[in-house]
Each structure stands twice: as C-alpha cells, then as structure tokens.
Amino acid sequence: MSEMPNTMKLGMAAAFLGAICAFISMAMAWDGGVDSTALVGIDMAVAVVFFGVAGSFTPYSPVKGSTIVVLSAIATAASIIGGIYGALPVYFAIILTILGIVCVVIGNFSSTKDYVDANRVI
Amino acid sequence: MFTKVGTAPFSLAVMLMGALTPLAFAIAAFSDGYWTFNINTLSDLGISSDDFARNLFTATCIIGGACTAFFGYGKLMLKHGLDAAGGFILVIGGVFLIAVGIFDETTVVHNYVAIGYFIMAGVAMFVSLFADYQNKRFLTLSATIVALCMAFGSMPGFTIAGVEVISVVAICMWTFCQGLSFSFSKDINKETDNGTVTE
Numbered sequence: 267m268s269e270m271p272n273t274m275k276l277g278m279a280a281a282f283l284g285a286i287c288a289f290i291s292m293a294m295a296w297d298g299g300v301d302s303t304a305l306v307g308i309d310m311a312v313a314v315v316f317f318g319v320a321g322s323f324t325p326y327s328p329v330k331g332s333t334i335v336v337l338s339a340i341a342t343a344a345s346i347i348g349g350i351y352g353a354l355p356v357y358f359a360i361i362l363t364i365l366g367i368v369c370v371v372i373g374n375f376s377s378t379k380d381y382v383d384a385n386r387v388i
Numbered sequence: 389m390f391t392k393v394g395t396a397p398f399s400l401a402v403m404l405m406g407a408l409t410p411l412a413f414a415i416a417a418f419s420d421g422y423w424t425f426n427i428n429t430l431s432d433l434g435i436s437s438d439d440f441a442r443n444l445f446t447a448t449c450i451i452g453g454a455c456t457a458f459f460g461y462g463k464l465m466l467k468h469g470l471d472a473a474g475g476f477i478l479v480i481g482g483v484f485l486i487a488v489g490i491f492d493e494t495t496v497v498h499n500y501v502a503i504g505y506f507i508m509a510g511v512a513m514f515v516s517l518f519a520d521y522q523n524k525r526f527l528t529l530s531a532t533i534v535a536l537c538m539a540f541g542s543m544p545g546f547t548i549a550g551v552e553v554i555s556v557v558a559i560c561m562w563t564f565c566q567g568l569s570f571s572f573s574k575d576i577n578k579e580t581d582n583g584t585v586t587e
Contacts, residue, residue: 332526339530343537350538350554351545370530 271381274323277334277372281320284341284365288313291348291358308344308353312362315341319369323378327386331379338373342366398462399571405455406564410557412448416441426550431502434492449489457482459567460512467573470519474512481508506552509559510539516566531565534558 292309296302319341321327322334329337345366349359372378416433417423420441423433433445456478463475484505491497513532520529535558542554 332524335526335530336533339533340537342530343534343541346534346538347541350542370527374526374530 268381268384270325271377273372273375273378274381277369277378278320278323280365280368280372281316281323281338281341284345284362284369285313285316285320287358287362287365288316288345288348288354291354294355295353305351305353308348308351312341312344312348312354315344316362316365322382323369323372325381325385327382329382329386331373331382334373334378334382335370338366338369342370395462395466395570395573398459398466399567401455402459402563402567402570405452405459406560406562406567409448409452409560412444413553413556416444416448419444425553426547429549429552430556431488431493431498434489435494446489446492450486453482453485453487453489455482456485456563459563459570463570470515470522474515474519477508477512477515481505481512484508506555509555513559513562516562520569525569528565528569531562535562 288309292306292313295305295309315337319334319337322329322337327334342363343366345354345359345362348354349356349363354362413430413433416436420433420436420438422428423436423441430445433441434449436442436445460475460478460480460482464472464479465475467475481504484501487501488498488505491501513536517529517532517536520526520532538558538561539551539555542551546554
C-alpha cells in the first residue's frame with residue numbers, strides 16, 4: 267500500500283471537524299421538547315454525512331475517488347439546508363459550508379482520487 | 389462553421405447575472421418594505437407600490453434573462469453533445485425570464501412564463517449534471533448537486549413563495565458556477581488559422 271497523501275489527511279480532518287460542529291449544533295438544538303426533534307434530526311443528518319465523507323478519506327474507503335466529491339457536495343448542501351431551516355446557527359452553517367467546499371476541492375485533487383481508487387476495499 | 393469567438397463574453401455575462409440578480413432582488417425587497425420571505429413571491433415585487441422596487445425587479449428579470457439566453461447561445465455554439473443541449477434549454481429559459489419581467493402578475497401570461505422558466509432551469513440543471521459527469525467535471529457537478537439539493541430540500545418546510553426564492557438563489561449560484569466552468573473550458577471546437585471555427 268502506497269503512503270497516504272497529505273490531501274487525504276487534510277480532507278479527513280476537515281470532514282471530522284464538520285461532523286463535530288454538526289454534533290455540537292445538534293446538542294444546542296435540543297431543548298427537551300418534542301418540537302425540537304425535527305431540528306435535531308436535520309443536524310444529525312448533517313453530522314452523519316460529514317462522518318461519511320471523513321470515512322471516505324481513508325485507505326478503506328468504500329467509494330470511488332470521484333464519489334467523494336459527490337458526497338462532499340451533498341454534505342455542503344445539507345449544511346446550507348440546515349442553515350435555511352434554522353437547524354444550524356448561522357455561524358455553524360457558514361463554517362460547515364466552507365468545510366464542505368474544502369472537502370469538495372480536496373476530493374477533486376488527482377492525488378486523492380488516485381490513492382482512493384488504488385487502495386479502496388470494494 | 390462559425391466566426392471565431394472565445395468563451396469570455398458569455399461567461400462574464402452569466403457570472404454577472406448569477407452574482408448580481410440575488411443582490412438586486414434583495415435591494416428591491418428592502419426597498420418595497422412590505423415584502424416578506426415565505427409569504428410573498430418574488431413576482432410580487434413586479435407590482436410593488438414602490439416604483440424603485442418595481443423597476444429594479446423588472447430590469448433585473450429582463451437583463452438577467454438576456455444574459456442567461458446569451459450564455460446559452462454561447463454554449464450552444466461552442467460546445468457539443470449534452471453541453472449544447474443544455475445551452476439550448478438555457479436560451480429558452482432566458483427568454484422565459486425576460487417574459488417574467490415584461491408580463492407582471494396582473495397579466496394571465498405571467499404564471500405560465502414563470503413556471504416555464506423554473507422548468508427550463510431545472511431541466512438545464514439535470515442535463516448539465518449528466519454532461520458534467522460524462523466529461524468528468526466534478527467541481528461543476530458538485531455545484532449542480534448543491535443547487536438541486538437546495539431547491540428540492542427546501543420544499544417540505546416552506547411555502548411555494550419561500551421555495552421560489554431559495555430556488556432562484558440556487559439557480560443564480562449554479563449559473564455563476566457554470567459561467568466559471570465555461571470560462572476555463574478547453575474542449576471547445578477546433579479553431580482554424582483563418583479565424584473560423586469548425587466542428
């Protein structure tokens with residue numbers, strides 16, 4: 267197995283940071299009432315997608331290199347939708363959107379794509 | 389056989405449209421004062437009691453539509469396959485957007501041309517999705533995915549007026565990215581030495 271390129275590590279770090287931010291906003295959205303569950307659900311979906319992107323930036327990636335870009339785009343879209351619905355605070359929505367775009371750009375690097383395509387398990 | 393042209397004028401037109409249209413609509417909404425998100429449609433600005441808001445909305449629709457149609461024409465002339473098909477759909481969409489500006493909400497035609505614009509923009513997005521995937525342009529593909537997710541993701545939680553505003557912002561963002569991608573595209577038709585372009 268070839269050495270993991272730094273772009274992979276950077277992408278994984280950005281995606282994990284995004285997932286942690288989404289988890290924090292999920293905790294912030296919960297107010298003990300049933301009405302807040304919809305917002306908590308949206309935040310949870312954002313966190314799950316970011317964790318999925320982070321998992322794709324590993325040697326055991328279950329997806330193709332180009333699919334990482336698509337997954338990152340979905341994470342970005344989920345962040346924007348979370349912001350629109352008010353599930354994410356505005357500053358978290360902006361941070362998560364930027365992190366999503368960073369993941370899209372990193373996923374588009376040829377070094378990332380080549381590494382994932384050469385080493386992925388499926 | 390076409391006259392030799394570059395991608396720059398078409399890209400610039402649509403990038404200006406993508407960047408300035410949401411700004412112009414926001415200024416018109418603030419100028420109107422009574423316009424409320426998720427209650428009023430953007431077309432309500434076209435019959436606003438405030439002259440500045442009404443004129444700004446009308447001018448933005450007409451200029452934005454012209455820019456979209458111009459970009460679509462450029463794509464149709466300089467690209468081929470699915471890209472050219474997307475360009476043709478954008479030309480029709482641009483004409484519909486011009487019509488939205490010309491026919492205000494008090495006319496019968498307005499709703500038809502407004503719906504036509506959104507359908508054409510949606511179809512152009514899906515065509516672009518396949519074209520970008522085919523040509524491995526993953527950055528543009530991701531912008532299209534984000535725009536489509538924004539438009540469809542807003543449907544469960546907002547009224548048709550709110551979805552319209554979010555969709556327009558998504559379409560503007562998408563057209564900006566399309567213009568950016570088009571300006572850097574290399575796969576235009578081969579140029580000959582005598583200044584003409586052939587297939």
